[in-house]
Amino acid sequence: ARAAGAIIKQGFYGKKSVEEKKNASDLVTETDVKSEELVLSRLKAAFPDHKFIGEENSAALGGSPDLTDEPTWMCDPLDGTTNFVHSFPFVCVSIGLAVKQRVVVGVVYNPILDELFTAAQGCGAALNGQPIRVSGASQMAHGLLATEVGVNRDAATFQAVFGRVQALAQVMRSVRCCGSCALNLCSV
Known part of the structure; x- marks a missing residue:
């Protein structure tokens, strides 16, 4: 590596x-x-x-x-x-x-x-x-959501991705979208 x-x-x-x-x-x-x-x-x-x-x-x-x-x-x-x-x-x-x-x-x-x-x-x-x-957060309200948009740019994919993000963002402390799935997973 x-x-x-x-x-x-x-x-x-x-x-x-x-x-x-x-x-x-x-x-x-x-x-x-x-x-x-x-x-x-x-x-x-x-x-x-x-x-x-x-x-x-x-x-x-x-x-x-x-x-x-x-x-x-x-x-x-x-x-x-x-x-x-x-x-x-x-x-x-x-x-x-x-x-x-x-x-x-x-x-x-x-x-x-x-x-x-x-x-x-x-x-x-x-x-x-x-x-x-891992962070130890036991409630979603105390956690961060790390996500990525992906490479598909069609309307259906965008709607699905951002619909999930919107639903989760309402119950999470905050959202991160930093551009690397692997590093997002390491940051859990």
Whole structure:
């Protein structure tokens, strides 16, 4: 994750090569591709018998393969690509391992803020090696809602997303929409 983070950090402050995938909100950069190539090549070298799902690789093949019982590594090489394009520092590389369709290991690294989140089944979670835990809020009125709009911009999707956000925002302390699903999950 740190090596992929170095690729992200190197590209963060410079000029970016940006392409649209499905629409103007669904972006890919050469940094996404380089980061994924590095992560998948290292994982394949270390775990040649495992399966691998990479966001950019899967998109090029027409979609993600189904998750099976086989050990499978999943990688979003640059979660928060739109943030990256706009030099907003809420970006990360996200890597997970699923065994028998259950995630057992996860690593999320934000190289701009140098925050490394790690978790393993039965071992808890950590931020830069220090144990972390969920907020402990027992009532929705004391919690934050973290959400994302996604890349679909059709009216029905917008109505559904914002309808749910509106309903939840009325009972939550506040709402956050920061542009990285993985970092949102780490902030629970």
